Amino acid sequence: MPELPEVETTRSGISPHIHNKVVGQVVIRQENLRWPVSPNLVNALTGEKILSVERRAKYLLLKTGAGTVIIHLGMSGSLRIAHRESRIGKHDHVDIVFDDQTILRFTDPRKFGCMLWEEGNISEHPLLVKLGPEPLSDDFTSEYLHSASRRRKSAIKTFIMDGQVVVGVGNIYANEALFEAGIHPKREAGRVSIARYEKLTVSIKKILLRAIEAGGTTLRDFTSSDGQPGYFKQSLCVYGRGSEACRLCGTPLKEIRLGQRSTVYCSKCQR
DNA sequence: ATGCGGACCTGTTAGC
């Protein structure tokens, strides 16, 4: 479900409900997520105040004075604000209950997500330390992408989806950004000119920003933390449109698999 | 160092 815009939509959606609130209780119904929920999460987090709700890549970070909760939503995870009366669903794995009875509820049917407690310096955490720059930051430039890609044989789509290169570019937006930049997804990353990387970085930033403004992409059942669906899906140009007409030239879009991921492109507009 | 395929798990959809 979540790509970076969905995670950012989740962050901004939950933050006002939990910022500066004190955790009264932590309820773990299912600890077998991608990694086991940290065994000391309940003891460590109870009584702590949420000082900030941050995001690094697709990780959400709930910072307290004692440590940080690291949350990843995986493919199917979501965080919602719930209340005592809210029905508990089959895949509602963790509740963080605040003193005012507000509940932050972690749901994840596929259990690819995680919820970890980290007391050390969060930026040195193994999951975060090797990550590339944020795509919306000033560090993410065509010069950076160009130099990082030299001698890289992999397809450019695989390259920009590599979290060590740049974070937050998932399958949907990788497809969309390459279409907008006019670059064939299979093109060898190391052979793309800096001018084309300039187009690509601009496209990535623009598409992610637009999606964040729209509240994320709605695919199947994504809803943001307040239950409102995102509205970006209707503006997707290629993702999910295999064999349909290119919005620019009318040519039927091609759909292939690249690194086991569905890849859609226009063979005329993307070279 | 880079690149690839497999793994994790459940729900939905496409096809017979």
Next chain:
DNA sequence: TGCTAACAGGTCCGCA
């Protein structure tokens, strides 16, 4: 209508 297989937003890990 019902069963089965394929596929889905992510990304870590081990092996070549």
